[in-house]
Amino acid sequence: xxxxxxxxxxxxxxxxxxxxxxxxxxxxxxxxxxxxxxxxxxxxxxxxxxxxxxxxxxxxxxxxxxxxxxxxxxxxxxxxxxxxxxx
Numbered sequence: 001x002x003x004x005x006x007x008x009x010x011x012x013x014x015x016x017x018x019x020x021x022x023x024x025x026x027x028x029x030x031x032x033x034x035x036x037x038x039x040x041x042x043x044x045x046x047x048x049x050x051x052x053x054x055x056x057x058x059x060x061x062x063x064x065x066x067x068x069x070x071x072x073x074x075x076x077x078x079x080x081x082x083x084x085x086x087x
Contacts, residue, residue: 023041030036 020042025041026038027041027044028036028038029044
């Protein structure tokens with residue numbers, strides 16, 4: 001099973017590597033106030049992918065912390081195992 005997982009990882013890495021090598025052309029991003037930023041296409045895609053991933057993770061942080069507070073509150077309310085054995 002580990003060999004299959006590593007094979008899939010290697011295949012994905014090679015696909016992304018070929019994609020990166022094939023897309024090294026410069027791209028112009030027109031920003032506010034007439035500013036133009038030129039960078040390789042792969043770099044632009046990587047930056048926007050990373051920004052999207054960070055935005056997605058940050059949008060879930062509130063839910064995660066709320067669930068952790070609820071779990072700790074429920075654990076505090078639940079009778080412990082030693083209390084049940086003594087009864």
